[in-house]
Amino acid sequence: MIKTGIIGGSGYTAGELLRLLQNHPKTTVDFVYSTTNAGKPVAKVHQDLLGDTDLLFTDTINPEVNLVFLCLGHGQSKAFLEKHHFASHTRIIDLGNDFRLHPDAGSFVYGLPELNRKKIKMTQFVANPGCFATAIQLALVPLAQHQELQNSIHINATTGSTGAGVQPSGTTHHSWRTNNMSHYKAFEHQHLDEIQQSLDKLQPGFNQELLFIPNRGDFSRGIFATLYTQTEKSLDAIVALYKTFYQNDPFVVVTTDTIHLKQVVQTNKCIISLEKKGKYLLITSIIDNLIKGASGQAIQNMNLMFGLDEKTGLQLKSGSF
Amino acid sequence: MIKTGIIGGSGYTAGELLRLLQNHPKTTVDFVYSTTNAGKPVAKVHQDLLGDTDLLFTDTINPEVNLVFLCLGHGQSKAFLEKHHFASHTRIIDLGNDFRLHPDAGSFVYGLPELNRKKIKMTQFVANPGCFATAIQLALVPLAQHQELQNSIHINATTGSTGAGVQPSGTTHHSWRTNNMSHYKAFEHQHLDEIQQSLDKLQPGFNQELLFIPNRGDFSRGIFATLYTQTEKSLDAIVALYKTFYQNDPFVVVTTDTIHLKQVVQTNKCIISLEKKGKYLLITSIIDNLIKGASGQAIQNMNLMFGLDEKTGLQLKSGSF
Amino acid sequence: MIKTGIIGGSGYTAGELLRLLQNHPKTTVDFVYSTTNAGKPVAKVHQDLLGDTDLLFTDTINPEVNLVFLCLGHGQSKAFLEKHHFASHTRIIDLGNDFRLHPDAGSFVYGLPELNRKKIKMTQFVANPGCFATAIQLALVPLAQHQELQNSIHINATTGSTGAGVQPSGTTHHSWRTNNMSHYKAFEHQHLDEIQQSLDKLQPGFNQELLFIPNRGDFSRGIFATLYTQTEKSLDAIVALYKTFYQNDPFVVVTTDTIHLKQVVQTNKCIISLEKKGKYLLITSIIDNLIKGASGQAIQNMNLMFGLDEKTGLQLKSGSF
């Protein structure tokens, strides 16, 4: 059994990891570190785990675990690792953004399995991608691999309120958020950097505009992204290209059907729908922001790092309704 | 024109008062007092008022206004009035709970117009009822007036997230609240005291159990209350009794149709539906918690205190969808 | 008093008209025509009107009314007017799409007051704009007037479920729609034609791409639209241009604040927010699809046609929460 520890145990991604890990046949959760909740039962915070676990939060780490998940706020992972030391064999998956971008990444591999599966299998350290970054990259990397990103890329994506984290605020107050919609950080979202970095790796010299408007949606889970760009390739050719690219990726589904967000909510799937409208290729990409966009992808990376079947513990019933 | 001031201007009830007052033909808002937002445009906090008002929050009161609305947290009105003094002619409507219950009420009249219209017309000080208390009392007072509350009363009511106030918290976080339901303060909600007091006044010696379960609903506005009690009276007799009781009340509608919450949301109406099931009378009572349950009722009280038509400024389009 | 009749009385836009007309001081509703509901109380279908109106649906028109609102399905207004005849003085406002486009429009004026106020004041027949078309045109016409639409225009807009009409279907089933998001008719929405026509009128020869993705949102009311295009003008210059264009339009607010959909829900307002990001101008435009996008705009047109203050009956409390 893989012994795991979770750092930053009271947030949404930690809760989702706990839910996934408790049904994962090859892992145990050794400790859940939370300075604010130390001593408290985990099920008092992640209340749906009532009856499923007797774990208590702790403020002591076990440095000998096989794997540590870092679920700290963005920018706090590096500081945490400077203060706390793990065994030389301990693997680390960081769900924050500290190690996603070079040169800060150091020895961390960018954990998008569909892009870096081989490297993830060999590495000790993984930087788990951002949620928007996951949905957007999966929509674009097959084109980049074929040097087909030759025009501006227009992206509009809407995320659920869990994307904003567990800390309550004005824009996550239910009275404000329900029945509402807004955008934020238009053209300037921090995930653009990791997207850019991946595209550049596949299509060296990539310098097209990525025009991205992120929206706050009126739902708690999921990312619904539409992207379009000009291309001369036919729809058939593009579909073939995507299907080939993703032929060995168990969580990515390529389709020409129209799709809707709830097809993937509560799963680790990404569904990509392709349409051609005149010279424009329209790509719709949907994921669950907490699963494929965070904790599920972390488990997927763990599976790869430990030589397990990539799907272990991730065959999840969709939420559907 | 009635010159009004609002104390505690950044909360939900203050916002709703501002929305209602700006379309009220007989009032002006002289000042909106908020220590935390002093100097800031009101439309920066109540953002739907953008383009409608240039008012700034202030930390200075004008003691000469004709009417002051107190929109402070519960328990803070008394302290505020001890520190700040208004002119001897200034009328006061307190939306908090400081003056609802005797003997604390002092010279404040309990502001449920359907019960105390005459006294409200004559008084200088009104204690505006609580939101649950409004929905529940309007469902019961016709029976109390006829001494017909002779058995236990079973009450279940669900409120929207605005009922919890603007301050964000765990149970108003959108990710938690959406698609969720829970109850709180079962059998012990503080509004039971004001309900008890009113029923006792109409039906002296009233001592039946009021068994009340308040729920947190997955919507932002409205209270949906069901009540039942045993009675030997026929449905026809009861309907007649309610229709007579409310014959001069422009905001209360009595029906035997089945009803649903959104019939009253965004209005000052209370719809009461009556059914008889065997020996049980089932009463459904619906209001908008921020309007008839708070700010709308405050305007209604203001209209009465100043000799205006009770409906002035309160003929509101329902939200419906 | 203006005597009005409503044709197609059981749908959402008819219901919203009835809600607005009952608080309009200068109109009476003479009849509400619905073949399927004839004889039934209007408040049995538009149930929030319970206690407000005793009107019955009828299958007989009064051809002598001053104004008829056509709330039929798209494509049915022309057929209706061929079968039914009104007095020579009767004015007509069509909420469908039969008369929006030339040459079908005939003597109908396109009823976007901010564009055609003078013509609307003089005409007997108005074609009320589509909801998406309203939000999008108000975002673009100031630029078109100055011949500033010189590049592709990228539009993403999300509408509430009332936009799909009262007839239940798979994509308006609550279980499907709640917490969901999807797009439809990407790049091909029928409202593009009326938008094109208006832009072409203001900026003759306008031939830029209008790339429009319409989304189905997880709320019942409202349209949240973002648009961007390249321009060399500074933000200050653009804001000045918009403020000048809309200086006499009581329902359009121009701002540089960030905005969110619920600022306009339940009102006849359109708020337009302007940002400049590098060479791109980002325009956010929000309306209530049933009010400024349909029935409220119809009342606004009526007010203009009858020489009333444009705001009569349209000073509505926003829904806010």
Next chain:
Amino acid sequence: MIKTGIIGGSGYTAGELLRLLQNHPKTTVDFVYSTTNAGKPVAKVHQDLLGDTDLLFTDTINPEVNLVFLCLGHGQSKAFLEKHHFASHTRIIDLGNDFRLHPDAGSFVYGLPELNRKKIKMTQFVANPGCFATAIQLALVPLAQHQELQNSIHINATTGSTGAGVQPSGTTHHSWRTNNMSHYKAFEHQHLDEIQQSLDKLQPGFNQELLFIPNRGDFSRGIFATLYTQTEKSLDAIVALYKTFYQNDPFVVVTTDTIHLKQVVQTNKCIISLEKKGKYLLITSIIDNLIKGASGQAIQNMNLMFGLDEKTGLQLKSGSF
């Protein structure tokens, strides 16, 4: 492997069965019968299964399967079984209400495992309980077993829109249902009969009133039920009694914590919270109406009928947010 067939394959319970069965390690789905969708891919109707299954709907049954799930409308199972014949070894689980009540039940065992586990293990035919009936019975059977139901029982329960089935209607239209609340069949819901039957079996001569108000909630999944009745037993004694009763039931959790609906949504769990308020015992019972209230419970029954671990295929990640 257990070969299963599903009759009535296009509804919500069939969809949920398919989602559960595809991750169940001991079953295969042999056919999905739907006369209206025959020939169509299952994933065109249950669209979240895209990429997971290539099954087509069929209008031909395979009478040799090991198990048939009947997911027909209420009242249609009997007629279906009269027309279609299965092998003598084929087991049947009916998710409708045709065989729940004696004497209609015939050789069907009432499939509430916590009540009838032994009988379910031995039977060929199971009548799966109703969703409300599941939540309510699990809240009451420990008391009934101890003859402790000696007073009126007051029940208020709210269900999600999936409870109304996939067929669209006025009260499942998103525009109507969202932000709304209503009740239906107060005191007369059909599930009262099966509840009564179970309680009577455990507490012979049970004749207390079951006063039940079912509500339509503003969410798609889940049942939130509160029940109270008078009892002289202490809370400790009652908690002990419930914990003993459910000690071998893997899906029922007994607690004195306050609970909220989303703790169980997307799982097969039922959480029961107990409080004592004066002489009243307040029981809160929560389930997912489509899982523990329908398809999950059917799988649980299948597991028992085939000698599998009861939890097989039912260790589901909760939805949580």
